[in-house]
Amino acid sequence: MEQVLRPIYQERASQSNTLGVILVEKREEQSNVTDTFDTVLLIIVKEAEQPVFTKHYLYEGNKVALHTVTEKLIRKWLLVGSNKKVVDWIFFGKVLFDRNEFLHKLKIELQEFPYNGRKIKTGIQFSKLIRRYLEGKEYFDKGSYLDAYNHVVDSLHHLGRLSIIDSGLYPEVTVWAQVKKIEPAIYKLYEELVTSNEPIEKRLELLFLASEFLIHSRTRDGAQHILEVMQTKETWSIQELHDHRELINYSVDLEVFVEYLVDKGYIQVEPVVAKNDRIFHRHYKADKDALEIEQ
Structure with missing residues (x-):
């Protein structure tokens, strides 16, 4: 297949904008x-009008997908974890072209997983965990057990990814195979949830109790990134938090996460007088005393 596709990828490899090609x-x-x-060709480029451009080919009954993706989007996927297949492609795909060792360096970067990268990724995963956990708890309290079950499964996935990130690795496609080796306790929770013969209400009740402890024990690490960002300035409006170049990756989970950290005492609410003196803007600041106590 590589020989058949050679004219396609060689044409792109000859362009100065192309950083790497993976089969x-x-x-x-x-x-x-x-x-x-049957085959995927991933072409990473420095810049493009479209962050992702895809073509499908057919050769003697074989299906081929070609994805041209910008470096910026690749790095966002790796940071946010929104396209887990890319990690597999970069680690296990065959490198056909590598300009100035871009892919080689990227692999090393993924294997070493810089500390700051882990902090950001931990914060993003933790914010997703909090949203899914709280929504699941709400459904459970209402008696909507199947909806609660779906949210708890998702929250356990985020908890599993957090354990992998804490160990200095990147979560791969087969995340539970990694979790089983790294943190068997979380794997056991997941296994009991999906395989137990207990009534769903009982399973969920036990899971919420166990998850609450696991979430509490990870709160400081999960909050570290956002709190460090917030310490660079005295107070923040919610829009300023949304617009920050690193916090923008928290997306729709940011506000739920902020409220959770307010509730846990990591963030303080600072009322700021609006035009109407009976209404206040709600601004936020990192609670330095809470950080010092945790440290």
């Missing part, structure tokens, strides 16, 4: 990694 073949045991395609 990924479907593995029978993991066809989802290539979205069921």
